[in-house]
Amino acid sequence: MLGFAHQHAPGRRCWALEGTGSYGAGLAASLDAAGENVVEVCRPKRPAIRGGRKTDIATELELELLALVCAVAPELLALQGIGPISAARILISWLHSGCFRSEAAFAAFAGVAPIPASSGLTNRHRINRSGDRQLNRALHTITLIRICLDPITRAYVARRISEGKTARDAQRCLKRAICRQLFKLLERGAQPTRQINADDLLTRLIEA
Template sequence: MVVIGIDPHKSSHTAVAVDETGRKLAQHTVPATPDGLLRLRTWAAAWHRRKWAVEDGRGIAGRLVRTLIGHGATVIWVPPKLMARTRASARTRGKSDPIDALAIARAVLREPDLPTAHLDQAALDLRLLSDRRDYLITRRTAAINQLRWHLHDLDPALDPGTSSLTGPRRLSTLTTALTGLPASVRRDLALDLTAEITTLGEQITRLEQQLTQQITTHAPSLLAIVGISVVTAAKIIGETAGITRFRSAAAYAMHAGTAPIPVWSSNRTQYRLNRGGNRQLNTCLHRIAITQLAHHPPARDYRARWTAEHPHASTKAALRALKRHLTNTIYRALLTDHHRLHPAT
C-alpha cells in the first residue's frame, strides 16, 4: 500500500508518495486547477494500491478532496497538529511543501485509525452557513463597539449601557435620536454604523432561519439534547462532517478533543486536559456542559457521582468528564439521525 501525502495550497498542491515503511518514493507538484488535479491523478496511477492523505485545511483542500473522492479514491484527513509533530520528529530539518507532504503521509502510517473523508453535502452546507453567521456576528460586534465610542462622545445618554444594540426597535430609536443632533462627521459615522448594524442583523436573522429549516429535518435527535440549539447543532454537524467516519464514540471523542490524556508515571492515575482535536467542536461541548449543569438535573447527578468516585479530582476535571460523557450522547444522536435519513447504510 502506497500513501500519498498532499500539502494543499491555494495556487498549488505538492504530493509525496511513501511505501508502507515511510520511505519516500516520489514527489510531484501541480497547480491547483482542474488540469493540475488531472495530472496529479495520472501521476498517482503508477501505484495501484494507494490511499491519499491530505492536511485538513479549511477552504483550501475541499475541491481537491471532492475530486479525489468523486473518482473513488480513499482520502484521509490529517490534522495540522499531527502533521507538525511528525515533521518535528523527522531527521530532515526545515519546512517546505515536500517536507510537509512527507510528514502528512507518514502521519497516516503512524496513526492508522484516522477517520476517512467522504462527501456530505448537507454537512458542508451547514458548515458554510454557520461560518458565515460567525463572520457576520464578528463584524456586527466590531461595529457596535465603534458605535458605542461615538455615542459616548456625542451624548452618553444615547448609549444603552449593558443593554443590547442589536434589536431593530432600539436601533430605529437610536437612528431617530442621532438624526436630531447637530450635523457633524462623528454623527454621520454613528448613523452609518447604525445602518450597518441593522443590515448585518437582518442577514444574521436570514441565516438563522435557513439553519432552522435544515436542522429541524436533519437532526431531530441532536436537537432533543438539552443545551443544543439550532446554531450549536449546525456547528456540530458541520464540524463532524459525517458521523460514519468514526468507528466508535472514543474515536469521535479524540476528534472533538474530549478524550482524556494520561499523565502519570506512578501508582496514582491522573489525566490532563486534551488541547488537541477540533476546537470548534470542543467549544460546543463546553457550552452544552455548562448549560446542562445549570438546567439539567441528570448532568448535575452525573458530575456528583463522578466526583464521589474521584475524591481527589478538581472541579475542572469533573467538567471534562461530563464533556466526555456528552460526546458519547452526541455520537449516538448523530448516528440515529444518520440512520433515519439513510436507512440502507
C-alpha cells in the same frame, strides 16, 4: 452582588438573566450554587443599528441554520443545551454515518478523549487540547448549559467530585459523556437518504 441583593431585596428572589448558555453561564451557575432562583429571559428588542441591519441579518442566518439542522438531524435540537449554532457545528464535524470508525475516534477528533497523566501512585488524566477546537467549543457550551439548568447533570458532576475528581476533571468527564451521547444519536438516526450539505452549513455558521 449577593450582599446587595440580601440588603435591598430580602426574602425569596428570582434572577432573570439573559444568555445563561453563553456569556451569562458563569453568573447563572454562581447564583444557582448560592441557592438563588434563576430563570433565562429572551434578549430584549433593541433599536435598529444605524447604518445597517446587523441584528436582523444575524437572526435570519440563525433561522436558516435552524431550518438546515431540522432537515437533517432534528433529534439534536431535542437535547438540552443544543441550539441551531451548536447543532450545525456538530453536524459539520460529524459529516455522515461511518465517517468515524468508533465513538472513541469521534471523541479524539473532538479533543475530549482523556490523555493519561499518571505519576507514581497517582492515576489521573489531563485535558486534551488537540482535535477540532470549534467542535470542542460547542461541547463546552452544551456542558455549561446543562450544568446550569439540569439537576441530573449537576448530580453527575457532584458524584464525580465526591469520587475524588476535581471540578475540571468532572467537567471533562461530562463533556466526554455528551460526546458519546451525540455520536450514538447521530449514528443511530442516520438514513441513506439524509445528506448533510457541510459547505452550506459552514457558510451560514461563519456568517452568523
